[in-house]
Amino acid sequence: MKEKLQETEKIGYKDIFRQREYLKIILASLINRFGDSIDVIAFTWLVYAITGSAAWSAIVAAVNQLPSVLIQPFAGALVEGMKKKRLMVAADIIRGVVTAGLALLYVAGGLTPWILLGFTLINSTVEAFRLPAAMAVTPQVLEKKYYEYGTALNSTLSSAVELIGLGAAGFIIGIFGIGTAIALDGISFFASAWILSALRLKERSLPKESLQAKAYFQTLKSGFSYLKGQPAIRNFCLLAAFINAAFMPLNSLQMPLIQDVLGQGSELLSIFSIAFTVGMGAGAFVYPFFSSRFSARILVVGFGLLMGAGMYGIVLPGEWGLSAAAIYGATIAHAFLIAFSLSILSSVLHVQFMKTVQQEYLSRVSAIFNAGASAATPIGAFLTSALTAFCSVSEILRYAAVFCVIIYLAIALFRVRLE
Numbered sequence: 001m002k003e004k005l006q007e008t009e010k011i012g013y014k015d016i017f018r019q020r021e022y023l024k025i026i027l028a029s030l031i032n033r034f035g036d037s038i039d040v041i042a043f044t045w046l047v048y049a050i051t052g053s054a055a056w057s058a059i060v061a062a063v064n065q066l067p068s069v070l071i072q073p074f075a076g077a078l079v080e081g082m083k084k085k086r087l088m089v090a091a092d093i094i095r096g097v098v099t100a101g102l103a104l105l106y107v108a109g110g111l112t113p114w115i116l117l118g119f120t121l122i123n124s125t126v127e128a129f130r131l132p133a134a135m136a137v138t139p140q141v142l143e144k145k146y147y148e149y150g151t152a153l154n155s156t157l158s159s160a161v162e163l164i165g166l167g168a169a170g171f172i173i174g175i176f177g178i179g180t181a182i183a184l185d186g187i188s189f190f191a192s193a194w195i196l197s198a199l200r201l202k203e204r205s206l207p208k209e210s211l212q213a214k215a216y217f218q219t220l221k222s223g224f225s226y227l228k229g230q231p232a233i234r235n236f237c238l239l240a241a242f243i244n245a246a247f248m249p250l251n252s253l254q255m256p257l258i259q260d261v262l263g264q265g266s267e268l269l270s271i272f273s274i275a276f277t278v279g280m281g282a283g284a285f286v287y288p289f290f291s292s293r294f295s296a297r298i299l300v301v302g303f304g305l306l307m308g309a310g311m312y313g314i315v316l317p318g319e320w321g322l323s324a325a326a327i328y329g330a331t332i333a334h335a336f337l338i339a340f341s342l343s344i345l346s347s348v349l350h351v352q353f354m355k356t357v358q359q360e361y362l363s364r365v366s367a368i369f370n371a372g373a374s375a376a377t378p379i380g381a382f383l384t385s386a387l388t389a390f391c392s393v394s395e396i397l398r399y400a401a402v403f404c405v406i407i408y409l410a411i412a413l414f415r416v417r418l419e
Helices: 002-009 020-051 054-072 072-079 084-108 113-140 144-176 178-195 214-229 231-251 254-261 266-291 296-313 324-356 360-386 394-415
Strands: none
Touching: 002 178, 002 214, 002 324, 020 084, 020 144, 020 178, 054 394, 072 144, 072 231, 072 254, 072 360, 084 113, 084 214, 113 296, 113 324, 113 360, 144 324, 178 266, 178 360, 214 360, 231 254, 231 296, 231 324, 231 360, 231 394, 254 394, 266 296, 266 324, 296 324, 360 394
């Protein structure tokens, strides 16, 4: 039925380019992604330059995740009673001001570790409110039949822009300095706010009592109740958390993998990152073609197993004593395979989530969803850190890969509901 419907309507990427309001959201997202891709490198250098401590770097990373885990579920319920467009614009302006202030303090020599920590917390807290609003806005500007291609176009273009940003970051930092790179990220937030301010939305007028404490807690409670009564949505949350936790060993052990297991230098790490980004973009691009032919569960199981195979195989070239050229080729192939599979999995979850959750619950349930998925990241990082005391990098990645395979086989065996 799904295939016949796709063929009858002939839906494709060209249709998304006619969705003017959704294109504004994509453009704002791309500008943000470009700024963030520069900032991710600049901020890493900035943290270490200011603190001179690996421990502080870990603390800043942990604080950056805290609002997603602790605040976002409550923020989602509050966002439900607010004008989403206004909130998104205000959030981008606040983050632009904070990021620009961070750059100015760094240039002026007034930045301290504690100020850096405070700025990080403010930006992450604001983002905890913006993400549920953005999730709720998409169904208002994009019809359900376009979700697959709309999501795929956004993700594909984001990957392309991220590649450009990562390539430009070294040049910008080298020529103009870290302060300029951070400032560019701040400018990207202001540009995003300006584009979103032109977004045409018909949002209903909200009663004043919708933001009162009693109404707020009732909204929050109803969000959890709704989630409890929807098996497929609960499974989405659990699967998202598992994907983040399973991927964490590879994400946090990239440098030891490249140096200690594969015996290569930073050049391979850069190539690994490029191959990974290309794989994410390619997976997002082809996702609509897969989704029109296979069910969500088949896609999750199939590409979940491929992701596990890629994680298991990425350590083998170093252990087999292959030549440097062979190691480079194998690493590129495995990085692409892992990222391609991860992109398909993420697209399935995102699209099925928007299709399944009723629009009036989308902000609060997506906030709970994001919080649960984000919570798995520090948990996975802690377990990975603990395992390094007893296991080699190769063994940890193998364990993660085997665990991956077991979970996805269980999804197939028990026919876990994902639609």
